[in-house]
Amino acid sequence: MAFTNNFSTSFHWWDRIFGTDTKYREYRARVKAAKKAMSKEQQLEFERKLMAQVEAEGIVAEAEAEKMSLLGGNKKSKV
Structure with a gap:
């Protein structure tokens, strides 16, 4: 799963400290709220x-x- 702005799964505490795990926390909150109101089949489809x-x-x-x-995208290198 790709969560933008995460440092690494090995350094999840750094993500919490610097606030770079906001997408993950938003995802978990959406899943938790949705699971309360759904059947098991609906939960799987939602996920x-x-x-x-x-x-x-x-x-x-x-x-x-x-x-x-610097190495990718539209930037042109000066040689």
């Missing part, structure tokens, strides 16, 4: 849709990061 949405957001964030990087 599939939510995972697809989260992955799409991660792909967009990755593309934006690549555009801004």
Whole structure:
């Protein structure tokens, strides 16, 4: 699962300290609230849709990061 702005799964405490785990916390809150009001089948379908949405957001964030990087994107190197 791609959560944008996370440092690493190994350093989750840094994410909490610097507030870079907000997308993950928002995701968990949405899942928890939705599960309370759904049947088991509805929960599974909801999680599939939510995972697809989260992955799409991660792909967009990755593309934006690549555009801004020094080695990728639209930047031209001076040789």
